[in-house]
Amino acid sequence: VPAPVPLCRAPATLWREGRFGVVLLAPGGSEPQTLTGTGRDLWHALARPVSRPDLVAGLAEAFGVNPDQVDADISPVLAELQRIGAVVQEDA
């Protein structure tokens, strides 16, 4: 079984953080998008390349919740971040 490809923020993504969360503008995005709640933690966790299982495990440990729950919660956010190009596979 091949090792999972690590994910990380696209270096070209512009972003700022505040009480509102993390607002980011992906290289291919037309408008800035805001990550709130655990989306902010997800963004921080992606500062360095991390495999999805490790990402889920890290967030589950940080929040003290079931990894399956975390996986389900971050799945749509991660998919959207990848779709707009804010998160990429490390070898991309």
Add this chain to the structure above:
Amino acid sequence: VSPAARLETARPEDVIGAVAAHGLPGAPPLPAEALPDGAWRTLFDLATRDRLTPLLARAVADGAMAATARQEGQATAAHEQAMRLCLLLERSLLATSAGFEDSGIMYRVLKGPAVAHLDYPDPALRAFGDVDVLVASSAYEDAMAQLRAGGAERRFSEVRPGFDRRWGKGACVVAADGTQIDVHRTFVAGPFGLTIDLDELLLMPEWVEIGDEVLPALDRESRFIHACFHAALGDRVPRLVALRDVAQIILSHDLDRDVVMARARRWRADAVIARAVRLAWARLRLAEHEWSRWAATHTADRFQTRALRAYTSESRSYATQAVAGLSAVRTVPEKVAYVHALLAAEPGHLANRDRSYGRRIRRAARAFGATRSES
């Protein structure tokens, strides 16, 4: 009264100065009780006008300033809006800089994006509303052509072809996406813009990282001098964000005053530095500092005293600054060319400003009088 004295009243006009100082050493305290709604609305409007919503939101989030839940929500939402705009502007800056680099145009990133990333502990604390770049005089026409080719349009026509490149501050253009880009050749219009050694300004860049790009900005000393120009000369009533930049650079860096002042004196602008520091320390109510002590005792020479009037008097205008600029133009042939260019403006420029040559000459005469007589 000590500059860092407690706010005895919660007048929004006083509180906003403390908001502008939030996070700096020697900053005055903020209200420990939430402002009444009317005072909050005034404070919020002042913060929006002076691009201080990030500092207002941070002061509330830090617990340094009391606020109701609704007020906190409003500050947080305004901060987010300001940051969304900053990201869009940074993308526009990246596109502009890529075009300049492709064309071999020497440039520097100025103001908002540069100070946000290089001088503030968190770029989210510094909002900005446009993109400012400095280009070498020799590359000015190419830079404008490059921007026009990308769909940008000048907001105001040039006095005469070649005026900007030789004597002007630069031009403001509106890019195809609606972003305002200020293309500077020098820091300001008028005498203080004409005494800067523009070659020295471009000598050694400091690099600013934006996204995955690294762009050239001014070195720290010139960035500070530019912040002082903007604070002291940019508006008759200085914007607090500009004053914050001045204090931010002084208080967050080991800024070498000897290097700064040697450069400022060469550019006949030490009075601009002194005025900016005095204004910053007074308006932000900061605790006394070696820079503020120096500024309080600084005396401007005759040239600078008169030049300052063109920026700070009630009659402040582009015309008074342009006319006052004559004193900074060095040789007689240059002065003749300068006056000729100002008076014999292009019809397009004239139509926007004076409508006739007669009116222009009369206005020039009034502006000349204003630079000599006002105090």
